[in-house]
Amino acid sequence: MNRFVSILGLLALAACSSKDGEDTAGLTDGDADGVPGETCDVEGVAVAYPSSDGATDFYYRGAVEFTFDGIDDEATITVSDAGGNTLDGGTSWVGNNLVFQPSTPLAAQSDYSATLSHCAGDSTVSFRTSDIGSDLEGSASDLVGNTYVIAFEGARFVKPAGVGSLLLGMLEQDILLGVVSVSDTEIEMSGALSETDSSAQDLCEPSIDFPDAADFTSAPFFSIGPQDTTLSAGGFDVSINQLQIAGDFTADGSQIGGAILSGEIDARDLVGALVGGGLLEEEDPDAVCDLIGTFGVACEACASDGATYCLAIYVDQITADRDEQTLVVQDACDPEACTEGCEDTE
Numbered sequence: 001m002n003r004f005v006s007i008l009g010l011l012a013l014a015a016c017s018s019k020d021g022e023d024t025a026g027l028t029d030g031d032a033d034g035v036p037g038e039t040c041d042v043e044g045v046a047v048a049y050p051s052s053d054g055a056t057d058f059y060y061r062g063a064v065e066f067t068f069d070g071i072d073d074e075a076t077i078t079v080s081d082a083g084g085n086t087l088d089g090g091t092s093w094v095g096n097n098l099v100f101q102p103s104t105p106l107a108a109q110s111d112y113s114a115t116l117s118h119c120a121g122d123s124t125v126s127f128r129t130s131d132i133g134s135d136l137e138g139s140a141s142d143l144v145g146n147t148y149v150i151a152f153e154g155a156r157f158v159k160p161a162g163v164g165s166l167l168l169g170m171l172e173q174d175i176l177l178g179v180v181s182v183s184d185t186e187i188e189m190s191g192a193l194s195e196t197d198s199s200a201q202d203l204c205e206p207s208i209d210f211p212d213a214a215d216f217t218s219a220p221f222f223s224i225g226p227q228d229t230t231l232s233a234g235g236f237d238v239s240i241n242q243l244q245i246a247g248d249f250t251a252d253g254s255q256i257g258g259a260i261l262s263g264e265i266d267a268r269d270l271v272g273a274l275v276g277g278g279l280l281e282e283e284d285p286d287a288v289c290d291l292i293g294t295f296g297v298a299c300e301a302c303a304s305d306g307a308t309y310c311l312a313i314y315v316d317q318i319t320a321d322r323d324e325q326t327l328v329v330q331d332a333c334d335p336e337a338c339t340e341g342c343e344d345t346e
Contacts, residue, residue, distance in 0.1 A: 040119035044069040048097060049156075050114075050127035059258035059317065060133040061221070061248075063101040064114045071096065075118035082111040095161060108133035132248050132257035136220050143179045143187075143249060147327045148256050148320035149199045150175045150245070159314040160297040172196045175208075177224075177245065177256070177320060178327025187216040189224045190329050191245075199323055204338035207329050208243075220249040226263070238269040240313070242303055247318065259318035264310040267292070267299055285309050 048065040050058045064079055071093065077100035079087045088103040098116070106112060109131050115124045136142075151174075174194040181188040191208030192201045201207075214224045225244035230237050240263045247259030267288040274280040280287050289299035289309065302310040328334075333342035 040072075042068055042070045042072050042118065042120055045116065045118065045120065045123065047114075047123075047125050050125060053125040054127070056128040057130045058106075058112070058127045060106040060108050060129045061258060062316075063099045065094075065097045065099050066116050068096050068098060068118075072098075072118045075116065078115045078117070080113050080115075081107075087112075094158075105133065130257070132250060133220065134251045136249065136253065137251045138253070140182045140184075140187075140216070140219055143182055143253055145179065145326055146253060147176055147178045147201075147323045147325050149194070149323050150177065150256075150259065150261065150318060150320045152315065152318065155315050155318040157315050159312045160292070173202065174199055175229075175245075175261075176201055176323070176327055178329075180329070181213075182216065185215070185217050186213040187219075187222050187224075188213040189222070190327060191227070191229065191243075192327050193229070199325075201325060201328060203328060203330070203334045204340055204342060206332050207327065209329075209331075220251070222246065222249075238273070239266050240264070241266065241310070247320070254322050256318075256320040259316075259320055261313065261315045261318060263313050264300075264303065265313060266302055266304075267309040267311060268307075 046067045047053065048067045049062060050064070064077055066075075066077065068075070075098050077091055077098060079089065079100055079102060081087065087106075089100050090103070091098065091100050093099070100114070106129050108129050111126065111128050113124055113126045115122055173196060176192040176194055176199075178190050178192065179187065180190050189210055191210060193205050193208070194200060195202045208227060208229045210224050210227050214222045216222055223244065223246035226242040227244075228239060228241045229243050230239050243261070243263040245259060245261050247256040249255070250257055268285040270288050271280070271283050271285055274288060274291070275283055280291065292299065292311065297311065299308050300310050300312055301308050328337075335342045
């Protein structure tokens with residue numbers, strides 16, 4: 001519980017900080033020379049992804065992003081390969097971020113440049129994609145039996161903006177992914193929860209059943225889910241609904257890189273933990289949304305019942321390392337392996 005209280009106590013800091021996980025480098029400001037005769041109200045622009053000019057770790061399926069201090073509706077992003085060929089793609093605003101998503105994935109271990117044109121002038125950054133997305137070195141069947149531990153440390157929390165890392169930071173269990181079977185076209189995976197503050201699988205909990213195999217024709221890329229699951233936060237159960245995980249196996253199978261996790265957290269599950277932590281006085285889910293709302297994040301309609309109590313989660317740039325354990329697929333608590341004893345569900 002102390003961990004939960006200390007993390008939620010940091011919410012005040014989040015209200016004054018920039019977007020979670022954003023590592024920016026200044027590019028231009030409103031004093032720069034723009035188009036003659038035009039006034040630029042944008043005070044500053046920074047590159048959000050790639051992390052900096054000359055970065056060499058760009059995920060080949062990622063989007064180029066620039067963060068604005070304000071909105072410039074006329075701003076554009078152009079991305080070119082090393083040969084100067086302009087890439088097709090779409091540009092959109094996500095909050096104060098101008099995002100360019102290429103129509104097709106970039107090539108791994110290749111050089112690119114991105115040029116931002118806006119009212120204060122043009123800025124160009126160069127970047128290189130990492131080796132994630134390279135072909136598997138061995139057979140895809142070599143992945144069977146591997147277990148990966150999803151690590152949020154170093155990941156970028158896009159939603160909920162400003163407080164996403166703090167909300168997921170109160171989770172006391174890791175999410176484990178195991179490869180069950182692989183064919184030329186599909187990959188079957190299963191999930192599990194770790195023990196509290198350990199990466200070892202919690203055999204007191206059922207594993208996460210992803211009922212449908214994932215398309216693996218774009219190997220080493222996969223996308224699995226959505227599936228509902230429940231994790232522990234501050235001693236209370238918190239549901240993550242519509243959990244979906246995507247990413248790429250590295251060529252040697254030792255990691256999953258560029259991973260994305262999405263889903264939603266139900267604020268009604270947070271009531272007990274927030275009251276127990278002294279951050280709420282009454283067990284009222286509306287009070288949870290009011291608290292989160294002070295940081296500019298609004299509760300949304302839940303996929304389960306349409307009630308306006310859910311917070312969308314979107315985390316990218318996740319790395320998951322291969323672990324020595326083999327994930328155990330089970331429908332319920334294993335009474336022989338669960339050291340805490342299985343709860344009587346009858």
